[in-house]
Amino acid sequence: MSQSATINRRVVLAERPVGLPNDDTLRIETAAIPTPGPGEMLLRTVYLSLDPYMRGRMSAAKSYAEPVAIGGVMTGQVVAEVVASNCEGFAKGDHVLSGSGWQDYAVSDGKGVMNLGQNPDHPSWALGILGMPGYTAYAGLLKIGEPKPGETVVVAAASGPVGATVGQIAKIKGCRVVGVAGGPEKCAHVVDVLGFDACIDHKADDFAEQLAAACPDGIDVYFENVGGKVLYGVLPLLNPFARMPVCGTASWYNLTGLPDGPDMGPVLMGTILRMKVKVEGFIIFDSFGPEVYKEFAKEMAGWLAEGRVQYTEQVVEGLEAAPAALNDLLIGKNFGKMVVKVG
Amino acid sequence: MSQSATINRRVVLAERPVGLPNDDTLRIETAAIPTPGPGEMLLRTVYLSLDPYMRGRMSAAKSYAEPVAIGGVMTGQVVAEVVASNCEGFAKGDHVLSGSGWQDYAVSDGKGVMNLGQNPDHPSWALGILGMPGYTAYAGLLKIGEPKPGETVVVAAASGPVGATVGQIAKIKGCRVVGVAGGPEKCAHVVDVLGFDACIDHKADDFAEQLAAACPDGIDVYFENVGGKVLYGVLPLLNPFARMPVCGTASWYNLTGLPDGPDMGPVLMGTILRMKVKVEGFIIFDSFGPEVYKEFAKEMAGWLAEGRVQYTEQVVEGLEAAPAALNDLLIGKNFGKMVVKVG
Known part of the structure; x- marks a missing residue:
């Protein structure tokens, strides 16, 4: 019907x-x-x-x-x-x-x-790109992540609407951008079409090693949208004063209980302490006001018109x-x- | 000798x-x-x-x-x-x-x-009070925690030099202050001498329930210096846009391996996301410059002279x-x- x-x-x-x-x-x-x-x-x-x-x-x-x-x-x-x-x-x-x-x-x-x-x-x-996902990517990356030229930015779900936008904005800002996605087809798209510097398949057995190899200067901004294995692969690579905007933990959304141990709490909190990391959760329309939205709508429309941002x-x-x-x-x-x- | x-x-x-x-x-x-x-x-x-x-x-x-x-x-x-x-x-x-x-x-x-x-x-x-621990308390609480009058501030190791100072500064700033300490003697000192509104014994079997009862309006600032059980008791009580300066995870310092599960990572990251929490690690002399130190030295000397801060x-x-x-x-x-x- x-x-x-x-x-x-x-x-x-x-x-x-x-x-x-x-x-x-x-x-x-x-x-x-x-x-x-x-x-x-x-x-x-x-x-x-x-x-x-x-x-x-x-x-x-x-x-x-x-x-x-x-x-x-x-x-x-x-x-x-x-x-x-x-x-x-x-x-x-x-x-x-x-x-x-x-x-x-x-x-x-x-x-x-x-x-x-x-x-x-x-x-x-x-x-999408002009709505909630695009705005989430823009505000989270730029207002919390504060990427600087030459820094390394990592984002998971890199072929998804938020991750793809995060990475492309980070490229515009002069960063080295490493995506994480599921499977070779998505990874190829992220590098070839979206222009990321690298994309790692999180299904690979040696995911953590591949991620480390793709981030030879460590990680300055990790845009967190999945949690789980990707987060735990990122933690040992974080640089001093790294920033971690948190907009989702998708890999954990269908949990029916907490995962088996060990408890990674000490690793998470210990890394935050030693590396002086800022981790900040945000819900896009709660966390940012209309002035940020206006800035986003204008800049993103410009990037799309100039062909600097691709959208799938x-x-x-x-x-x-x-x-x-x-x-x-x-x-x-x-x-x-x-x-x-x-x- | x-x-x-x-x-x-x-x-x-x-x-x-x-x-x-x-x-x-x-x-x-x-x-x-x-x-x-x-x-x-x-x-x-x-x-x-x-x-x-x-x-x-x-x-x-x-x-x-x-x-x-x-x-x-x-x-x-x-x-x-x-x-x-x-x-x-x-x-x-x-x-x-x-x-x-x-x-x-x-x-x-x-x-x-x-x-x-x-x-x-x-x-x-x-x-102590005029050195690294006092400065850690001052800068972490005020520059990262940003407590506002009427908010609830929780700090562990509340009779220690950092925690005691955090709580007393938070009282000066007009907050409700709840300490956590080990044993009734320390808890009594924290309330009677340091002037906290409440102090919960982390050795109590019903620690989490007591903490919740002492924070009827939730928690706006958690000054993190211990990790472990106290942190996990705090998480469900955090209010939207809570701040968590992290200067230590002392209860985990002598771990010889990660604790048994379950993995609390999903709870930590999920709380950060849903409650839009800011968690920020800091190492006092790396994270703050001389202008903050000068401000601290002047304000703390004044508070000590006025008897508004007690030091043990x-x-x-x-x-x-x-x-x-x-x-x-x-x-x-x-x-x-x-x-x-x-x-």
């Missing part, structure tokens, strides 16, 4: 997953299309963004945002078209960036909704394909920024 | 310890008193400072400073008296702060030596008692700042 003009499909959280989500985690329901009241508008979803943070929203554990309720529509950013509007500043035919979630239609009062205009060039880019999208067709696609993303089977073409 | 006018006793590293230092780790040797050449002076040690970092210098592991060589004199800050001087700016009878190490006499060219004058009021304080010293008699005293310090059997009265 594809998008319809009369029925609203919505993907709701059926139960909280233990480990990786499975067929029982999400459920597609249908409902009537809601009607916008005074001051409201009706949005039709065009693209839905899939992102690793969605796994966190499925859990009841304390986090930076409320979990999705059981039976509630899954959280998600979308690019939507305005179907009908009683809402000032939004007209029929406008494209918008909205937190409508995993559904065909939503009513909005315009709060927190960004108008992208009638015919944006690349509407889905608002979900993987487009999945149809809302019904979204649950399986999210799982692919959570186990690293995506290639570039994953978006669902809903309608 | 006490300090002599003709023989130089020195404590050298006999072998690198595994775990806690033992009777074979250090050795007392005697040698001739060295003779100062042109531009040099002879220093006679009056007080030797004992500090947890000394355990690190006994190990060959990569750290922020070179390890002590086997057969080399143990590193340490001392307050010494100038016995003879060919060195500009230093006269016979001056007291100085110097890195002479664990010995009765040393020759110095004056580099890195601070002149305390002929008759300083409390010469040993230059090793434990004085051990004789250089020969220093090795056992260091072990006491490493297992928390000290009370306040430990100094050895050498001569």
Whole structure:
């Protein structure tokens, strides 16, 4: 069943997953299309963004945002078209960036909704390079990582939308950039298309040795988005006064309990102490204000126009394909920024 | 054998310890008193400072400073008296702060030596509240921790020279201050003499519950100097945008291998991410420049004169008692700042 003009499909959280989500985690329901009241508008979803943070929203554990309720529509950013509007500043035919979630239609009062205009060039880019992932890469790297020319920057998930952007910005800033990705195909893309100096396959048995060889002058900035084996390979290579912006720990998101020992806490804290490392977690829209966003939007648009930043999208067709696609993303089977073409 | 006018006793590293230092780790040797050449002076040690970092210098592991060589004199800050001087700016009878190490006499060219004058009021304080531990507390808390009035600050080793100072400065800054210390006697001192709002005994079975109860509004600043159980009790209580200056991980210094699991890495990194925590390691004289030191020296002298900061010293008699005293310090059997009265 594809998008319809009369029925609203919505993907709701059926139960909280233990480990990786499975067929029982999400459920597609249908409902009537809601009607916008005074001051409201009706949005039709065009693209839905899939992102690793969605796994966190499925859990009841304390986090930076409320979990999705059981039976509630899954959280998600979308690019939507305005179907009908009683809402000032939004007209029929406008494209918008909205937190409508995993559904065909939503009513909005315009709060927190960004108008992208009638015919944006690349509407889905608002979900990626010009949206949350691109902004995460930009602000985390430049405002926390503070890379200096000649320094070595390491980033994992290097073919993903955040990692790819981190590395390309670091190259623009004159750094040596080493990516980490899963498999030779992704690694080749990271070096050949994105222009990183090197990319190490984290599936290699001698991953830590390869990473050390690729960072002969140590590591000054590690942009942390995966945790696990990559983090533990990075720690012995950190230079004095290294910086570590933390925007995710994706390799740990589907843990059902803590990993077996030994406890790496002493290594982590000992390295932070001895090497005088700054480790700082951030949640992009909590941690940075509108002035940083404006700076990002302007600089990134310029880099894209000049061809200095490349952007790769993987487009999945149809809302019904979204649950399986999210799982692919959570186990690293995506290639570039994953978006669902809903309608 | 006490300090002599003709023989130089020195404590050298006999072998690198595994775990806690033992009777074979250090050795007392005697040698001739060295003779100062042109531009040099002879220093006679009056007080030797004992500090947890000394355990690190006994190990060959990569750290922020070179390890002590086997057969080399143990590193340490001392307050010494100038016995003879060919060195500009230093006269016979001056007291100085110097890195002479664990010995009765040393020759110095004056580099890195601070002149305390002929008759300083409390010469040993230059090793504590007015020296490295006081400065560590001041700069780490104020420059990294950035406590704001009404926030909750937690510090471990709260009766030690760093922790006691951290807490008293945090009280001056209008914070709720919760200490952690070992045993009821230390905890009573921390509350009754130092004026902390609460102090939790880390030896208590329900330590984590007691800590949570003492921090009803969560924790905004955790001054990290011990790692281990205290750190893991703090993590679930951290507030959004909490700050964690890291100046030590003393409870882990005598590990002979990593602790058994589970691996707490996911908890540490996940908390840093979700709560947007800043964790920053620092080594006081590497991380902060002379302008911060001047600010510290002036403010701390004022607070001491006004009686707003209390300072507790434990004085051990004789250089020969220093090795056992260091072990006491490493297992928390000290009370306040430990100094050895050498001569």
